[in-house]
Amino acid sequence: MPDTSHNPVPSGHPFCRRGRSTEGLIKAFFGGNAALTIVILVLIILFLLREGVGFFPEYRTELQNFRKSGLEFVDIARKDLTAHEQMGSLLNRAYFAQVNSNCREEMQRLEEATAIVNYLGEATAPAHDALVQVTDAESNSPPTPELLQKLSAQYRKRLADALSGRLGKGFPPTPHLSRTEQQLLCDQIAARDPLSTDDPAFANELQASLAAKRELSAAPLIAFRDAIDAFQSSSSALDVLVSETSDTVKATKEAAVLHGIQVRKRQTLLDAARTAKPDLRSQLEADIAAAVTTEPVDFTAAMAPVLARIPQFKEANAAMSAGLTEVSEKLPLSLSDEKADRYLKAFRAATPAMAAETADTVGLLEGWRADVPVGIGMTISGFISGRDWITGGEWQDIYGILPLFIGSLMISIIALAIAIPFGVGAAIYTNQLAGPRQQRFVKPTIEFLQAIPSVVLGFVGIAVLGTLLQEVSTLDSLSWIPGFPIQQRLNMFTAGCLLGLMAIPTIFTLSEDAINNVPAAFAEASDALGASKLQTIFRVIVPAAISGILAAVLLGLGRVIGETMVVLLVAGNRIQIPDFTDGIGTVFQPAHTLTGIIAQELGEVPFGSVHYRALFVVGILLFVIVLAINWTAQRLLRRFRISQH
Amino acid sequence: MVSDSVQPAIPAIEIENLRFSYGTKEVIHGVSLSIPANQITAFIGPSGCGKSTLLRCLNRINDRIPGAAITGGSIRIGGIDISRPDLDLQVLRRRVGMVFQKWNPFPKSIYDNIAYGLRIHGETNRKALDEKVEHSLRVVALWDDVKDRLKTSAFGLSGGQQQRLCIARTIAAKPDIILLDEPCSALDPLSTLKVEELLLELRNDYTIVIVTHNLAQASRCSDQTALFYLGELIEYGNTSQMFQAPREKRTEDYITGAFG
Numbered sequence: 094m095p096d097t098s099h100n101p102v103p104s105g106h107p108f109c110r111r112g113r114s115t116e117g118l119i120k121a122f123f124g125g126n127a128a129l130t131i132v133i134l135v136l137i138i139l140f141l142l143r144e145g146v147g148f149f150p151e152y153r154t155e156l157q158n159f160r161k162s163g164l165e166f167v168d169i170a171r172k173d174l175t176a177h178e179q180m181g182s183l184l185n186r187a188y189f190a191q192v193n194s195n196c197r198e199e200m201q202r203l204e205e206a207t208a209i210v211n212y213l214g215e216a217t218a219p220a221h222d223a224l225v226q227v228t229d230a231e232s233n234s235p236p237t238p239e240l241l242q243k244l245s246a247q248y249r250k251r252l253a254d255a256l257s258g259r260l261g262k263g264f265p266p267t268p269h270l271s272r273t274e275q276q277l278l279c280d281q282i283a284a285r286d287p288l289s290t291d292d293p294a295f296a297n298e299l300q301a302s303l304a305a306k307r308e309l310s311a312a313p314l315i316a317f318r319d320a321i322d323a324f325q326s327s328s329s330a331l332d333v334l335v336s337e338t339s340d341t342v343k344a345t346k347e348a349a350v351l352h353g354i355q356v357r358k359r360q361t362l363l364d365a366a367r368t369a370k371p372d373l374r375s376q377l378e379a380d381i382a383a384a385v386t387t388e389p390v391d392f393t394a395a396m397a398p399v400l401a402r403i404p405q406f407k408e409a410n411a412a413m414s415a416g417l418t419e420v421s422e423k424l425p426l427s428l429s430d431e432k433a434d435r436y437l438k439a440f441r442a443a444t445p446a447m448a449a450e451t452a453d454t455v456g457l458l459e460g461w462r463a464d465v466p467v468g469i470g471m472t473i474s475g476f477i478s479g480r481d482w483i484t485g486g487e488w489q490d491i492y493g494i495l496p497l498f499i500g501s502l503m504i505s506i507i508a509l510a511i512a513i514p515f516g517v518g519a520a521i522y523t524n525q526l527a528g529p530r531q532q533r534f535v536k537p538t539i540e541f542l543q544a545i546p547s548v549v550l551g552f553v554g555i556a557v558l559g560t561l562l563q564e565v566s567t568l569d570s571l572s573w574i575p576g577f578p579i580q581q582r583l584n585m586f587t588a589g590c591l592l593g594l595m596a597i598p599t600i601f602t603l604s605e606d607a608i609n610n611v612p613a614a615f616a617e618a619s620d621a622l623g624a625s626k627l628q629t630i631f632r633v634i635v636p637a638a639i640s641g642i643l644a645a646v647l648l649g650l651g652r653v654i655g656e657t658m659v660v661l662l663v664a665g666n667r668i669q670i671p672d673f674t675d676g677i678g679t680v681f682q683p684a685h686t687l688t689g690i691i692a693q694e695l696g697e698v699p700f701g702s703v704h705y706r707a708l709f710v711v712g713i714l715l716f717v718i719v720l721a722i723n724w725t726a727q728r729l730l731r732r733f734r735i736s737q738h
Numbered sequence: 739m740v741s742d743s744v745q746p747a748i749p750a751i752e753i754e755n756l757r758f759s760y761g762t763k764e765v766i767h768g769v770s771l772s773i774p775a776n777q778i779t780a781f782i783g784p785s786g787c788g789k790s791t792l793l794r795c796l797n798r799i800n801d802r803i804p805g806a807a808i809t810g811g812s813i814r815i816g817g818i819d820i821s822r823p824d825l826d827l828q829v830l831r832r833r834v835g836m837v838f839q840k841w842n843p844f845p846k847s848i849y850d851n852i853a854y855g856l857r858i859h860g861e862t863n864r865k866a867l868d869e870k871v872e873h874s875l876r877v878v879a880l881w882d883d884v885k886d887r888l889k890t891s892a893f894g895l896s897g898g899q900q901q902r903l904c905i906a907r908t909i910a911a912k913p914d915i916i917l918l919d920e921p922c923s924a925l926d927p928l929s930t931l932k933v934e935e936l937l938l939e940l941r942n943d944y945t946i947v948i949v950t951h952n953l954a955q956a957s958r959c960s961d962q963t964a965l966f967y968l969g970e971l972i973e974y975g976n977t978s979q980m981f982q983a984p985r986e987k988r989t990e991d992y993i994t995g996a997f998g
Contacts (some may be wrong), residue, residue, distance in 0.1 A: 529804070556904035614842035618904070621799055622855040622911055632858065637845045 123547045138716075145713045148706035152492060153472040155703055159489045161463050162346035163399050167339045168489075169457050170406055174335055176447050177328045180440060184321045184420070187436035188314065194430035195310035199303040201269045206278055206296045208265040213282050217257035220248035222289055248287045256283065306702040320423040327416025331409035332518045338399045343488070352387045359384035393645060396463055407455050414451050417444065449600035452524060478708070482668045482685075484694065484704055494709040494714070500585065500684030501654060503671065504664060507680055508588025508596055508653045513646055515593070518598030520642075524608045525630050536605070543598040551662030554591045559583055560664065566681075576678025586680040591659045596649035603648060608634060623624020641727045642708075647726035651719050657688040666688060687715050739873060750775035750815065750945040751796060752867045757810035758791060760803065766790055767969045768811065768832070773962070778937060778946040780977065782996060783954060787966040793917050793949050796820075798827055798833040815915070832859065835913035839920040841900040843892035845909070846886050848875075855911035855953040877937055879904040894992035900927025905936065909944070916940065918948040922955065934959045953993055957981045965989050 102109045159165055194201065214221075224244045259266035267275055274295065281293035292300075311318070359381055366377040421444055428434045443508050479493015523535045559582040566577040579586075611634050619629040635642070665683020668690075673679050691708050698705040751773040751804075760768040766908060773779045774836035795813060798820065808821040820830055837844045843851045852871040853861075861867055871888070875881040880902050884895070892903055909917055918937075922930040937946060937959055948978045950956050956963050957977060962972040972988045973980060984990045 190791055553785065612842070614838065614840065615844055617799065617802065618837065618842045618844065618907075619854070619858075620802060621797060621831055621836040621838075622907070623828045623830075624854075624858045628858045632854070633844055 099705055104543070112505050112657055124678055125165070138737070141709060141713050141716065144706060145709035148703065149469060151703045151706060152476070153467055153469055154474060156467045156475070158346060158349055159508050160465070160467060162349055162390075163338075163342035163392075163396045163463065164346060164489050166396075166399065166458065166461050166463075167214060167335060169343055169454060169461065170331065170410075171335050171339070171378070173410070173413065173451050176329055176450060180326045180417075180443060180447055181321070181328075182438045183436050183443070184197050184324065184424075185486075187433045187440065188317060188321060190433035190436060191314060191317075191428045192307055192311050194433065196303055196306045198269065199299070199306045201415050203296070203299045203303050205265065205267040205270050207297050209267065209275070210282065210290065210292065210296060212265050213252065213279075217251045218249055220244060220251050221287065224248060228288065245287055252283060292315050299644055312322040316423065317425055320420050323423075324416050324420035327419075328409075328413050330412050331406070334405055334409050338402065341395070341399055345392065346389060346489075348387060348395075349390040349392070352385070352389055355385045355387060406458055410451060410454055414448065417451065419454075443514050457528050473589060476707075480670055484707075485697075490706075492685045492703060493689070494711060496668050497685055497687045497711070499670055500664065501660075501686040501688070503680065503684060504585050504589045504592060504660060504686060505650060505653045507586060508647065509650060510591035511590060511593030512596035512600050512649055512653075516597045516645070516649065517603050517604050517642055518519070520604035520608055521630060521635065522603050525634065526626070539601050540598050542594060543585055545595075545658060547595065547658040548662070550591050550595065551659045554582065554587050554659060554663035558590060559587045562587060574678075575676050579681045581667075581681070581683045583663055583683055584681045585671070585684045586666055588660045588664035588684075589680065592653045593661060595656060595659065596653050599647045599652050600649040603636070603645030604642045607638040607645060608642065611637045628722060644729040645725040647729065651722040653713065654722070655694045655719050660686045660690040668691065687711050691715075703719045741848075747814050749773060751947070752790075752814040754814070755811035755914070756792070756795065756808065756813060756821075758788075758795060758800075759807060759809045761805040763803055764809065765881050765969050766795075769966075769969075769971045770811075771964055771971060773945065773947060775945045776941060776943075777961040778941050778959055779946060779962040779964065780956035781947065781949045781964050782951075782992075783824060783966035784971075785951075786968075788969040789949050789964075789966045790919055792966070793919055793947060794836075795989055796915070796917055797831050797836050799831070799836060799895065801827065803807060817847050833913050834915045834917060834929050835908035835911060836917045837901070837904050837908055837919065839923050840925075841904050842866065843900050843903050846892065847889045848892050848895070849888040852910045855907060859911065870910055874906040875903075877909060877940070878906040879932070887954060894995070896929075898925050901925060901929070901933060902936065905933070905940075909940070913944065915945045915947065918946065920951060922949060930955070935942060953981075965992060967992070 110673050178648075181706055220560065224241075227240060256264075270278075278293055281295055285291070285293065350459045353497065357600055362377055362381045362384060366374055421441075424437065424440075472706045476492055476494060478495055479491060480495050481491045481493050482496055483491040519535065519536075521540055523532055527535060563579045565571065566574075566579040571577055615633050615637055616629050619633045624632070664686060666685045666689060667683040668685045671682045671684060675682070691711055694704070695708050698708065749772040753772070755768045756766055756769055756770070757764060769788075769792060776817070781793060781831075783789045785848050793798065795808060796961060800806045812819045813821050815830075815834065818825075844854060846854070849871055852874050853867050856867055856870055861870070872881060872885075875884065880899060883899065885893070886955065891898060905916075905918075905921075922933050925933065934955065937948070940946060941961075948956075960977045962975065963977045963980050965972045965980075965986075967988060972992075973984060973986045975985075980989065981993060984993065
């Protein structure tokens, strides 16, 4: 039988296809949309890579310069100095906490008196300002007596109102001042000349009594004070040395950078001259001749005077070590005030580390070589495992993403710790336990959370959650919770809470889907065996949906890691690896994140600079992390679907 | 219309004038029958006659469907009216096991499928679990096939094996009564035969109620047969008698294929 299937339908025949071109057009249109989307995605990746990849060689050159000009050398010594300063400040805090602990009553009395003075001052401010204005010596015409009288009367009236507590927020509470003392203070202010801003005599008295009390309580601590002063001054030699040598090396570095810029400029001009028109060429050639005005820097010669001071560094280092040993012996064993004692204990705990660090320094200084090249591997590992992210300084920009990465990670963990129980729990409730009416209410309501713009959540976090948490944390009954009272209003926990809130709808919706997709036959079989509702849920339904739930959690994590606005507003933005010695309380420290740093700094960096490129590398890293998370989630989901059929 | 020719065995389930509705639609209109213990009773009838619904009333699994409720009459099992709203359904379902039309093992291992019913009823002793799992699998003649892969997924078994696994899962919980809702409708003839043989063996220890579409199956393996039509019981009696000499005209029509 001959194959006729390829013979065209004769035109004019009713079966002949019409409008073939429209169909092709529609296909091309939709296909084009899909293709364009994919092309844009590829372009974004390429762009990210192009901007980011240049970072490592450039950063390497910077680090090379950092070493050659000796900045690194000075940094070795400076590290001790910083540590010493921190130790000194710990001691100072212990000292002042101890001194103030004895004067709490006086401080509160003074505070309350000041509050009254301020309240009255604010209440009478309009009348007072008017009086000041008219009596101003510079003004053209002296005020008429009537005007003065009128304004004074106004002032008196407002003052009287304020004294009876009728203005503003009302009279401030004064639990530590007696009724007579309060009356005395008010009388003194009432008697004060309207134009005077002097503190009333009673306030001055309180101040004097506080000062006296301070002196009194400082007296037994005089040995402690002396020990602190001696400790602090033990670093003065190093301080001078570091500041002098850092001036030298900074000058070297700046000269080298300037020379580098000039060389680059000449190169650009040379390139331009090669293709320029003849009439421009002479001008360009003149520019080229004038481009480089500085000599190339002789790093070895520049570094020689600094290296020559190594013996001095040694001496300064020894002085500091001695200072540390000495102060450790002289410190009191413990302090009666709890806060002061905590600072003292922190000092003691940090002493061995500080001693060890100081001891290494001489060896490091002597072993330091300017000519050891900085490898690209070192640059990369320094970027990934670097503990500092220092930018915008005069000294040297350091790019280490560890603090940012840890910040992002901790905030995500907190967010998930909050979002998983709520999201999955709500999904189980909605799907398994709620009646149809509750279902109709709960599902859209939780999904509605997603509609809140993250910036709005951000200011809810700042204005409500942060303040609320901090106030709650000062309650005495809650002081057993690690990290309470919270020192910083904006911290990882606040950010984690809000991000958790943002992840709940994602986790809820997808978990609910996963649970809903578990065949009813499983639940029916379990029911028929006499299982209770909870047994059915936790032994049959949740295990059957577990990979779907995991995928939901991962997608929630992807959302949390990539979120920017909330963390930028609420996480506190301190670029530092959190101090994990606080245990669980670590979560109440501020942190900065991978996303936050890009949002914060990208707008301010010069286009194409090393800093700019560093931010792109952070962006690539984020992209890779989120990609990996989403990919894993997709795979889990696929496995889940297969296991269902 | 209970036939007085019912064998004198002790009635395990007594249904009296039962009415059942899905929402406002009544689907069982006053059915009364008495199901004897340690026998196999088959429910037959055309689609939509209420035979499955009646079966699903016996362990109140219909309660899963919103709006479904017994609206009149009573079902007595062991002397207790199980249609009472304050009944402990978990205890009832422990005594009245059920096997479904489409096999539905859990997405767990073969072992865990059998052990599930035991575990939810508080059995934690490892050895006791092992013994009961083995016993149940031996009863359904699955032990030799699966003893080396107890820890693998139950989904790896064939359809007939999965259905027998579901029966094993049901009997592991030690019920008095087993309800089977068209257990063989999705099985090939060979697997069907195996399940039927199994039912005949189980008859000695359990009261079995089976819903089936397959008249031959009813005649092969049931002692009593009840024919339903449009929510009413048409005829109920000894299987061989009913198939050979039906008393009702409609029964005769149905078993000869005139309708249904």
